[in-house]
């Protein structure tokens with residue numbers, strides 16, 4: 630009897646520890662897209678997104694890219710679905726950050742909803758997306774409420 634009660638107590642403590650860990654994990658994070666590479670042509674953002682998953686609702690993604698120059702410019706678009714993402718089809722995409730919004734501290738995007746977000750650079754008729762790997766998607770997980 631005493632033994633199983635002790636076990637139950639241990640179990641309860643473990644439960645508390647797990648719960649507090651979940652609370653810690655639910656703090657919103659600020660994540661720089663591409664890390665020190667920022668948002669640039671030729672970096673594998675799909676790979677980056679896999680390595681930086683999971684994302685959570687209210688996490689903040691920061692897109693950092695230089696202001697447009699003669700040779701280069703970037704922006705951030707949201708594509709409407711997986712098909713347009715795979716094909717880098719921007720016909721129904723919407724701009725979330727223009728070419729000038731990535732400099733300095735970068736452009737911040739909060740993952741607010743439990744849905745897939747398909748990000749891509751639309752520059753050069755989608756060439757940055759199709760050839761430059763400037764695309765990735767993120768599906769933020771819902772947070773627990775305590």
Ligand SMILES: *[C@@H]1O[C@H](CO)[C@@H](O)[C@H](O)[C@H]1NC(C)=O
Pocket residue numbers: 673675676679762
């Ligand atoms: C980018 O990374 C993904 C995931 O690791 C991989 O499947 C893909 O082949 C990579 N793309 C290129 C062009 O290297």
Ligand SMILES: *[C@@H]1O[C@H](CO)[C@@H](O)[C@H](O)[C@H]1NC(C)=O
Pocket residue numbers: 699
């Ligand atoms: C950028 O383009 C402008 C206007 O065409 C030109 O005057 C300038 O020299 C160019 N700068 C560079 C670095 O190529």
